[in-house]
Amino acid sequence: MNAHDTLGATVYAQLRGDILSGRLGPGERLRAEALRQRYDAGGSPVREALMRLEAEGFVVLEQNKGFKVAEVSDAHLHDLQRTRVEIEGVALRWAIAEGGVDWEAGLLAAFHRLASVDKAANNGEERNATWLHYHQEFHLALVSGCRSPTLLSIRQHLFDQAERYVALSIAYKGEIRDDVGEHRALMEASLARDVEAALARNREHIERTTEKLDHALAAGRRDAR
Structure with missing residues (x-):
């Protein structure tokens, strides 16, 4: 280069x-x-x-x-998150079926890093940059065992689009979530090779995020009036 x-x-x-x-x-x-x-x-x-x-x-x-x-909107958010549920579901299903001991070790390590830092920084007004990086690493580690570069590329694009919405919602003081608990439950179901439980935990995780973002977008519209 x-x-x-x-x-x-x-x-x-x-x-x-x-x-x-x-x-x-x-x-x-x-x-x-x-x-x-x-x-x-x-x-x-x-x-x-x-x-x-x-x-x-x-x-x-x-x-x-x-x-x-690019602008953000309720319609784009819901289309994006609904697609994420489907694409990540396929990737997670394949990862559980095909992932070996290296996948398991990588997922455990990614969760440990994510759980080691606080999500918020500067009195909760923005996300900790380290947490943001570890969060992305965890969700990639979760599906990396699927062994499909094409599927992983599509999933990464959707994840990045979703992260932009999340970054815009930081100042919104919504429901306090147990982020560590949600990610632990998702990890444990995946490592147990319980496909249905893992898919359910992943769908719930995305849906909770979407609900918070809905409230944040609505709050932003009210503040703009």
């Missing part, structure tokens, strides 16, 4: 991370000059990053207006 490719990959990763974390909010204009200054990069890497993110659905190109961060 040459220097141009390396810089392009860096800008892409930084811009993608800012969108997923909510630092660049839904509908925010992505002006090339501002992005060049933000990421200390030239125009070419910035354009390449924007085009990649448009293909992934995180950025929208409007005629005569340029790029902006």
